Amino acid sequence: MANLDLIKQRIDIVELVGQYVQLKKAGTNWKGLCPFHNEKSPSFMVSETKQMFHCFGCSAGGDIFEFIKKMEGVEFKEAMILLAKKAGITLEYQSPGQENRKNRLYDILEESTQFFENALRQNNAGADFARNYIATKRGLTDQTTRHFRIGYAPDSWSDLCDFLATKKFSAEEILESGMGACSEKTGRVYDRFRNRVAFPIFNPFGNIIGFSARVLNPERDKMGKYINSPETPTFHKGSVLYGLFQAKDAIKEKKSAILVEGQVDVIACHQAGFRNVVAASGTALTQDHLKILARYTDTLYLCFDSDKAGQMALLRSAKIVLPGTLAAKVITLPAGKDPDELIQKNPALFQEGVTAAKSLLDHYFHAITTRADFGNAAAKEKSIRFLLKILTLSSSAIQKEYYLEKISHAFGISGKSLNEESKKINAGPKIKPSVTPPAAAAVSPQKITPQEKKTSDLLDRVLGLWLSDWLETPRPPLPEEYLKFDFYPKTSLYKRISDWYSAHNSNNLADFTKTLPPEEHSIFQKLTFLGDEYYGHFQNDSRSKEWQFLSTEIKKIALSRELDTTSKQLFVAEAQKDAEKIQQLLVAMNGLHKQMSSLK
Structure with a gap:
C-alpha cells in the first residue's frame, strides 16, 4: 500500500483534530471552534466517515495532511513525515539528504534533549549540583524529571555543538535551531545554554521545538535566571x-x-x-x-x-x-x-x-470593594474607574449590565452615571479607514434574484443529499436539470461529479476527490458537510423519499423557467406576427404544461 494510504488508514482524523480542537458530536459529524480563524460560534466540522474537515466560516478544509499543513505551518512533505511518525510508519524513500530543513531542526533539538538528559546522569560536580537542585530544591522526582525530559546543559563552551557536529549537522543548522550562538570575535559557534537546567518545550505532537534553561550559578552567570530559545522556524514563543x-x-x-x-x-x-x-x-x-x-x-x-x-x-x-x-x-x-x-x-x-476560584470580573470586584476607601471621594472614584475599565473589556453585554448594577449598589452611584463614565472610557480615537487600493475595487459579482437564491439553496441540498452516505444503496442518477440553471455557481462541479459517477458507478468518492482542481475542493467539502447536517440521520428509505421530493421540485423549477422563457418568446412572435414561430411555441408550451401536470 502506498505511504499516503497507509498513513490515512492508521490515523483517524477525529482523533488527530481532537488533539488541537475541542470537538463535540454533532449528528454524524463532530463540531468545534475553527483553529484557523477567530470565531465565537463553532462552524468547524469533522467527518469521521469521510475523514475530512471543513470550516463554514473560513472555507478551510481537506484531509489529515491538509489539516497538519495548516496547523503546523508546514509543507505537504513535512506534514507527511510528521503523520508517518505518529502512525509508526517508516517512509521508504526518506533519507538524510532528502529531509526537509524544518525536520532537520527537529532532529537537532531531539539530539540536544538526549544530550542534556545524559549529561544530567553523569558522575561529575556539575551534574550532581543540577540533580540536587531538581530533587532537593524543587522537589521533583526522577519519574517527573524523565516525564518532562529535564536535562543539564554542561558548564562547557561547545560540548553540545561539538556533539551535534558528530551527528553531521552543519554550523548553520545548529545556529538556526537556536542551540548555538556565534562569537563576534572568533566566528566560532558555541553552546547557547551552559551550566543550566534545561527544560525542553514540546509542540502538541511531542516534537521538541525549543528550550527554557534555568541558571544554576546566578552569581557567576549574569545572563538572567531563565534563557529561552530565540525565535526559530520551530519556536515562536508567542504561540507556545x-x-x-x-x-x-x-x-x-x-x-x-x-x-x-x-x-x-x-x-x-x-x-x-x-x-x-x-x-x-x-x-x-x-x-x-x-x-x-x-x-x-x-x-x-x-x-x-x-x-x-x-x-x-x-x-x-x-x-x-x-x-x-x-x-x-x-x-x-x-x-x-x-x-x-x-x-x-x-x-x-x-x-x-x-x-x-472566582470569575475574573468577580475577582476584581471583590478585590477592589474590600479595599476601597468609601470615605474618600477621590479614592472612591479611582476604584470605580478601575472596575469600569476592566468591565469595558468584556465582550458580554449581560456581564456588563450585571456588574454595573453591582458597582452601582456597592458604591452608591446611579446606573446612569456609571453608563456615562463607561462611554467616556470606551471612547477613543477612531482608526480612519485607509484608502482602498485600485486592486481592491473589483467588479461586484452579478446579483441573483431572491428566487434564484432560493433555487441555489435547494440545488445545494440536492447535491448535499447525493454526496451524503448512501451506505450499500447505489446513488441515484443526478437530475439533468441542474445544467439548465446558468446562475448556479456550482454547475462545473456538478457536471464533474455526474460524469465521474456515470463512468465509475461507485459509492466511494475518495478517488473522485483526487480529480478535483483546488478551487473546487472547498465547495465539495462544504456540500458534503451540508448533506451530513441535513440528512446524516436519514435511513436509506427516508433518503430515497427525500431524493424523489427534491428532484421533483428541481424539475418543477426548471420547467417553470422554461415556460417563462417560452412565454416571453411567444409575446415577441405575436408582436412580429410570425405565425410559424407562434405555432412552434404554442406546441412547446403545451408540452411543458403536460410535463408540469405529470409532476403534481
Whole structure:
C-alpha cells in the first residue's frame, strides 16, 4: 500500500483534530471552534466517515495532511513525515539528504534533549549540583524529571555543538535551531545554554521545538535566571504553551486549563496530580495562546504569583482574556506563595484555591470593594474607574449590565452615571479607514434574484443529499436539470461529479476527490458537510423519499423557467406576427404544461 494510504488508514482524523480542537458530536459529524480563524460560534466540522474537515466560516478544509499543513505551518512533505511518525510508519524513500530543513531542526533539538538528559546522569560536580537542585530544591522526582525530559546543559563552551557536529549537522543548522550562538570575535559557534537546567518545550505532537534553561550559578552567570530559545522556524514563543503536550488530554477531560507563570510551576502541579496546567513560554499571555487553549476547553483558570509582579501579569492577562470567548477564573494564592511553593508545602491548599476560584470580573470586584476607601471621594472614584475599565473589556453585554448594577449598589452611584463614565472610557480615537487600493475595487459579482437564491439553496441540498452516505444503496442518477440553471455557481462541479459517477458507478468518492482542481475542493467539502447536517440521520428509505421530493421540485423549477422563457418568446412572435414561430411555441408550451401536470 502506498505511504499516503497507509498513513490515512492508521490515523483517524477525529482523533488527530481532537488533539488541537475541542470537538463535540454533532449528528454524524463532530463540531468545534475553527483553529484557523477567530470565531465565537463553532462552524468547524469533522467527518469521521469521510475523514475530512471543513470550516463554514473560513472555507478551510481537506484531509489529515491538509489539516497538519495548516496547523503546523508546514509543507505537504513535512506534514507527511510528521503523520508517518505518529502512525509508526517508516517512509521508504526518506533519507538524510532528502529531509526537509524544518525536520532537520527537529532532529537537532531531539539530539540536544538526549544530550542534556545524559549529561544530567553523569558522575561529575556539575551534574550532581543540577540533580540536587531538581530533587532537593524543587522537589521533583526522577519519574517527573524523565516525564518532562529535564536535562543539564554542561558548564562547557561547545560540548553540545561539538556533539551535534558528530551527528553531521552543519554550523548553520545548529545556529538556526537556536542551540548555538556565534562569537563576534572568533566566528566560532558555541553552546547557547551552559551550566543550566534545561527544560525542553514540546509542540502538541511531542516534537521538541525549543528550550527554557534555568541558571544554576546566578552569581557567576549574569545572563538572567531563565534563557529561552530565540525565535526559530520551530519556536515562536508567542504561540507556545509550556506543558501543553503533557496536559492536553487532562484539559479535555477536566474541561478546563490552568495557566501559571513558570515551567517549574507547571511541573510541580503535574507531579501533584494537577495535570491540566500549562504556562506561557518566556512571554506574556497572547491572543495566540488563547486561540490554542480554545481548541481544548472553554474555561481557563489564571493562577499567578501573589506578589506585585504576579498581579501585574494577571491584569495584563485580563486585558487579553476578557474580550475573548474563554470563561476566565482566578485562583488566589496565599500571600508570598507561588504554585510550586504552595504545592510543595501542601497540595490540598492548591486544590482549595481551584475550588474557590472566582470569575475574573468577580475577582476584581471583590478585590477592589474590600479595599476601597468609601470615605474618600477621590479614592472612591479611582476604584470605580478601575472596575469600569476592566468591565469595558468584556465582550458580554449581560456581564456588563450585571456588574454595573453591582458597582452601582456597592458604591452608591446611579446606573446612569456609571453608563456615562463607561462611554467616556470606551471612547477613543477612531482608526480612519485607509484608502482602498485600485486592486481592491473589483467588479461586484452579478446579483441573483431572491428566487434564484432560493433555487441555489435547494440545488445545494440536492447535491448535499447525493454526496451524503448512501451506505450499500447505489446513488441515484443526478437530475439533468441542474445544467439548465446558468446562475448556479456550482454547475462545473456538478457536471464533474455526474460524469465521474456515470463512468465509475461507485459509492466511494475518495478517488473522485483526487480529480478535483483546488478551487473546487472547498465547495465539495462544504456540500458534503451540508448533506451530513441535513440528512446524516436519514435511513436509506427516508433518503430515497427525500431524493424523489427534491428532484421533483428541481424539475418543477426548471420547467417553470422554461415556460417563462417560452412565454416571453411567444409575446415577441405575436408582436412580429410570425405565425410559424407562434405555432412552434404554442406546441412547446403545451408540452411543458403536460410535463408540469405529470409532476403534481
